[in-house]
Amino acid sequence: MSPGAPTGQHPTDPRPPEDPVPATIRPVLVTPDLDRLLGFYTGLLGAEETMRFPEQGPVSYVGLRLGDSELGISTDASVPTGPPGRVLLSIEVADVDALLPRAGELGGSAGPANDMPWGQRVAHVTDPDGNLVNLTRTR
Template sequence: MSATAPAAPATVQPVIVTPDLGRLKAFYGGLVGAEEFTRVPEEGPVFFIGLRIDGSELGLVADESVPTGTPTRILLSIAVEDVDALLDRVAPLGGKVLGPADDMPWGQRVAHVQDPDGNAVNLTQPV
């Protein structure tokens, strides 16, 4: 079986389903400077918020019934300038630092954190 290349370039936008859009928007904005670039609908109760982190996008979708803190099967990896400088921001923004940053053999300094909903996030920088 051979795979064929797609006709047009594809992009991937991670989307987090959350019971509290405002809390996650504030976490990612305060931690890595994520800025809102779109919301649906523009007026009234919001269902979707699109955040931009440099050239990347992260979506947030509202669902009050979704449980938080359950084990996740996805990990967001966010490249930052200084991993260690951001760790003190995590807890005040409602997240959790899972341990100190470590230098990895593949040439990155990595800190494992969780956002306020318990989603796994790696903050990374080149060593």
């Protein structure tokens, strides 16, 4: 290959071009109550636990799989819960309306579902820590 020829890799990508590991974004929610948040995401969305660290003793991190996506939950007792921040988890589900009562039963809250002009049914939910979650279904 000649110098300066395109490699298919962004020039600021620090990985060598032959690195087969794709970049992955894995949101991690930090909570003072790991069990409560774990119960919310597994109970509401059927998330599957894929990792627990450490395996013995008090758990500080749990990895979850939701379809093709991953979500981490980490515990830190000094992190306050409160008003939602600037992050929104948008999660495609099979039936938005069916999950709304369940969100409240699991310690969160849910607004009504609405049909959006871009072809999705969307409901705004907060988890027990106040994190914003959009439940969506493309029509």
